[in-house]
Amino acid sequence: MIPELGQFALVLALLLAIAQGVLPIVGAWRNNAALIAVARPAAAGQGVFVFAAMAILIYAFLTYDFSVAYVADNSNLALPWYYRVTAVWGAHEGSMLLWVFILNVWSVALAAFSRHLPPAFLARVLGVLGLIGVGFLAFILFTSNPFLRELPMPADGGDLNPVLQDPGMTFHPPVLYMGYVGFSVAFAFSIAALLGGGMEQAWVRWARPWTNVAWAFLTLGIVAGSWWAYAELGWGGWWFWDPVENASFMPWLVGVALIHAQAVTEKRGSLPAWTILLSLFAFSLSLLGTFLVRSGVLTSVHAFASDPRRGLYILAFLVIVIGGSLLLYAIRAPKVATGKPFAPLSRETGVMVANLLFTTAAAMVLLGTLFPLIGDALNLGRVSVGPPYFGFLFVLLMAPAVLLLPFGPYLRWGRAEGSQLTTMALRAGIAAIICAIVAAFFAQGHLRAIAGIGGAVWVAAGTLSYVIKRWREMPRGRRYPAEMAGMLLAHTGVAIFLIGVMLSESLSVERDVRLEPGQTESVGGYDFRFDGVEETTGPNWRADEGIVTILREGKTLATMHPQKRTYSRGQVQTESAIDAGLFRDIYVALGEPMEATNVQGAWALRLYHKPFVRWIWLGGLFMMAGGFVAAAERRFRAKRAPAVEPATTTKVTPPVKESLA
Amino acid sequence: MNPTRKRRLAIVISVVAAAIVAVGLTVFALQRNMSYLFTPSQVQEGQATQYKSFRLGGMVKAGSIQRATSTLRVSFIVIDADGAMPVEYTGILPDLFRDNQSVIATGRMDGARFIASEVLAKHDENYMPKELKDAMAKAHQNKKIDDTAMKDTPK
Numbered sequence: 106m107i108p109e110l111g112q113f114a115l116v117l118a119l120l121l122a123i124a125q126g127v128l129p130i131v132g133a134w135r136n137n138a139a140l141i142a143v144a145r146p147a148a149a150g151q152g153v154f155v156f157a158a159m160a161i162l163i164y165a166f167l168t169y170d171f172s173v174a175y176v177a178d179n180s181n182l183a184l185p186w187y188y189r190v191t192a193v194w195g196a197h198e199g200s201m202l203l204w205v206f207i208l209n210v211w212s213v214a215l216a217a218f219s220r221h222l223p224p225a226f227l228a229r230v231l232g233v234l235g236l237i238g239v240g241f242l243a244f245i246l247f248t249s250n251p252f253l254r255e256l257p258m259p260a261d262g263g264d265l266n267p268v269l270q271d272p273g274m275t276f277h278p279p280v281l282y283m284g285y286v287g288f289s290v291a292f293a294f295s296i297a298a299l300l301g302g303g304m305e306q307a308w309v310r311w312a313r314p315w316t317n318v319a320w321a322f323l324t325l326g327i328v329a330g331s332w333w334a335y336a337e338l339g340w341g342g343w344w345f346w347d348p349v350e351n352a353s354f355m356p357w358l359v360g361v362a363l364i365h366a367q368a369v370t371e372k373r374g375s376l377p378a379w380t381i382l383l384s385l386f387a388f389s390l391s392l393l394g395t396f397l398v399r400s401g402v403l404t405s406v407h408a409f410a411s412d413p414r415r416g417l418y419i420l421a422f423l424v425i426v427i428g429g430s431l432l433l434y435a436i437r438a439p440k441v442a443t444g445k446p447f448a449p450l451s452r453e454t455g456v457m458v459a460n461l462l463f464t465t466a467a468a469m470v471l472l473g474t475l476f477p478l479i480g481d482a483l484n485l486g487r488v489s490v491g492p493p494y495f496g497f498l499f500v501l502l503m504a505p506a507v508l509l510l511p512f513g514p515y516l517r518w519g520r521a522e523g524s525q526l527t528t529m530a531l532r533a534g535i536a537a538i539i540c541a542i543v544a545a546f547f548a549q550g551h552l553r554a555i556a557g558i559g560g561a562v563w564v565a566a567g568t569l570s571y572v573i574k575r576w577r578e579m580p581r582g583r584r585y586p587a588e589m590a591g592m593l594l595a596h597t598g599v600a601i602f603l604i605g606v607m608l609s610e611s612l613s614v615e616r617d618v619r620l621e622p623g624q625t626e627s628v629g630g631y632d633f634r635f636d637g638v639e640e641t642t643g644p645n646w647r648a649d650e651g652i653v654t655i656l657r658e659g660k661t662l663a664t665m666h667p668q669k670r671t672y673s674r675g676q677v678q679t680e681s682a683i684d685a686g687l688f689r690d691i692y693v694a695l696g697e698p699m700e701a702t703n704v705q706g707a708w709a710l711r712l713y714h715k716p717f718v719r720w721i722w723l724g725g726l727f728m729m730a731g732g733f734v735a736a737a738e739r740r741f742r743a744k745r746a747p748a749v750e751p752a753t754t755t756k757v758t759p760p761v762k763e764s765l766a
Numbered sequence: 767m768n769p770t771r772k773r774r775l776a777i778v779i780s781v782v783a784a785a786i787v788a789v790g791l792t793v794f795a796l797q798r799n800m801s802y803l804f805t806p807s808q809v810q811e812g813q814a815t816q817y818k819s820f821r822l823g824g825m826v827k828a829g830s831i832q833r834a835t836s837t838l839r840v841s842f843i844v845i846d847a848d849g850a851m852p853v854e855y856t857g858i859l860p861d862l863f864r865d866n867q868s869v870i871a872t873g874r875m876d877g878a879r880f881i882a883s884e885v886l887a888k889h890d891e892n893y894m895p896k897e898l899k900d901a902m903a904k905a906h907q908n909k910k911i912d913d914t915a916m917k918d919t920p921k
Contacts, residue, residue: 465788469792472792472796473796476796476800480800486802486803487802487803488800488801488802488803489800489801489803489821490796490799490800490801491799491800491801492799493795493798493799494795494796494798494799497795497799498791498792498795501791617838617856617857617858618838619836619837619838676861676862677861677862678861679861694858696838696858696859697858697859699833699835700833700835709838709858711858
């Protein structure tokens with residue numbers, strides 16, 4: 106009975122979504138206040154029913170309701186309760202429900218916190234979100250219903266894919282979706298602006314906090330996914346340029362471009378058409394990401410759910426959303442978007458160059474990800490593009506971005522002066538070169554490590570010198586408004602990330618070895634002593650657990666317990682053991698016994714020493730924090746004010762002070 | 767030319783130049799990193815001879831896995847409907863690697879043997895990579911072999 110209520114709730118949510126998608130937009134067009142007023146309650150209503158459906162599915166998992174096919178497929182009696190909750194989004198149907206659920210979290214938040222927006226504009230924004238909701242709810246109800254019954258009811262269920270039975274997986278998908286789906290808000294704002302025909306100049310300011318928060322969530326989601334792959338997949342890599350990873354990375358890259366372009370449009374009124382186009386792209390790539398992961402058109406190491414029939418629906422949906430929004434853009438953008446001109450040497454130009462680099466990078470990733478499809482269509486055979494393609498081009502595109510990054514804050518709006526830039530470049534350049542030379546003594550011959558240190562110091566010193574400049578020149582309380590603090594945090598994150606990537610990539614020592622119990626192997630200055638294997642059990646698995654003692658100069662540092670688990674359904678899963686540290690990780694994974702019958706004998710082991718690998722995720726977390734902090738800017742919550750002001754008092758770079766400097 | 771036109775010309779030229787560089791680099795990177803998938807019978811027909819490195823896809827022949835006792839070297843035989851290819855790999859194999867599983871190995875030919883630098887096994891019980899399925903179906907086409915053994919069972 107209860108699962109039917111879930112389905113019923115979804116049907117009601119679909120009806121309300123249709124109301125939310127059609128009536129307010131018509132109302133805003135016809136200037137009908139009654140229809141405009143439908144937007145908010147309809148969004149709230151859709152939210153209530155979608156939340157109810159989600160709660161019912163979670164309840165079905167918690168109560169072992171195996172009469173529901175989705176529950177029976179993805180959980181069993183032995184699965185602990187927390188993994189039964191995460192099993193909700195462990196496969197296709199549930200993750201689509203999660204998508205709609207999060208769309209509604211955003212819609213309800215928007216309805217609640219946007220009372221200061223003009224009603225007609227908010228009606229259009231919520232209307233667009235309603236239409237997206239219609240698309241996904243219809244998709245769930247017609248092609249992938251999580252509440253379908255299975256009769257007769259099986260006595261016990263299947264199993265959640267063991268790689269998903271990990272703490273990292275509990276929050277990775279919801280957080281990632283918060284980011285993905287969050288770009289729908291920026292998308293809805295842009296569509297509303299296009300529909301409104303430039304009636305509301307301030308829309309970019311209202312869109313900015315939402316976009317920043319969505320981007321910050323996406324950053325956190327990608328960091329969590331990368332960390333999970335590192336810890337769980339047992340290869341010790343943190344990024345594989347796998348199609349599924351690329352699917353989340355493309356919207357992120359466009360998102361970086363978008364949050365910067367929005368700042369330009371909001372403050373200076375320049376590049377409005379570009380900002381709108383970017384928000385269309387960001388959301389389209391989010392949808393494409395869902396399509397790539399969920400339709401199985403691409404071979405991916407972790408495409409868990411594959412069913413091409415559903416792909417057709419998403420493909421049609423994709424064509425309607427992307428085609429429709431681009432058509433609207435082509436018709437309306439010339440009216441809405443009249444950008445202000447700016448000098449070649451200005452912050453606008455800086456942001457534009459960075460924007461081009463990031464969008465090109467996204468296009469490059471898109472080409473590489475879709476290339477197997479293109480190859481198939483052109484009859485080139487079964488082709489795939491290896492990680493070196495992405496690595497080579499990505500580094501090539503990001504190197505100039507890193508080089509330009511410290512100049513950003515020093516560039517003034519409209520027209521910048523060269524002298525300040527030269528001073529900053531000299532200071533940061535000297536610091537970078539000195540640190541690179543010092544690093545050269547430690548990292549013998551590892552050019553990438555030296556380049557990484559140099560690049561990171563260049564970014565950090567440039568950012569720091571701007572922090573000092575603000576401290577000296579601005580009165581207390583106006584030094585670091587939230588928006589600027591966020592920018593500085595995120596840019597510092599880039600420096601930290603650079604150190605993590607370059608040092609861990611060049612200095613890591615990875616070795617696969619065969620060890621007898623009692624044997625010792627030395628990797629990266631640490632001795633790994635293999636003390637044999639014991640048997641252990643968990644709630645739904647049994648495992649061979651290795652005991653590896655880490656010694657340094659004869660002293661015991663840690664004892665590690667990597668496992669080879671066999672789950673109740675027979676799937677084998679490697680659980681690596683990681684001794685984490687700020688400056689290095691020690692990573693041990695069990696391979697297989699050299700003789701299958703003799704687990705007490707020699708084993709194949711994977712021993713890694715990875716310096717600075719945590720800095721990769723630490724840098725990502727800084728970037729995420731930057732996004733959240735910037736979104737807290739007080740100016741964004743101001744009542745209606747003209748969008749395009751001259752660069753005056755509260756602005757980031759007050760011209761008066763600058764000219765005194 | 768007046769200054770406005772001059773500036774426009776400069777912008778157009780730099781955009782075109784940037785586009786040419788970008789396309790050139792992309793084509794270069796693509797060409798160097800494209801990797802084709804072949805099944806053992808396709809390799810034995812000589813389809814892969816022009817590629818230094820490629821991917822070999824098929825099933826692990828039951829009972830063919832042999833480990834060296836003192837090193838991590840493993841050898842096994844990858845088969846499709848009417849081809850078989852000995853493969854050699856040094857390192858730790860993925861969790862799902864075992865007899866009768868579909869695998870994709872990346873590497874190069876050394877005489878009649880395939881030296882793999884990376885081995886991927888299919889990711890869950892019911893899933894066979896689509897491209898591998900297509901490649902094997904293509905290899906089977908002329909042979910009128912019952913395909914049911916090859917089908918993955920959708921959930």
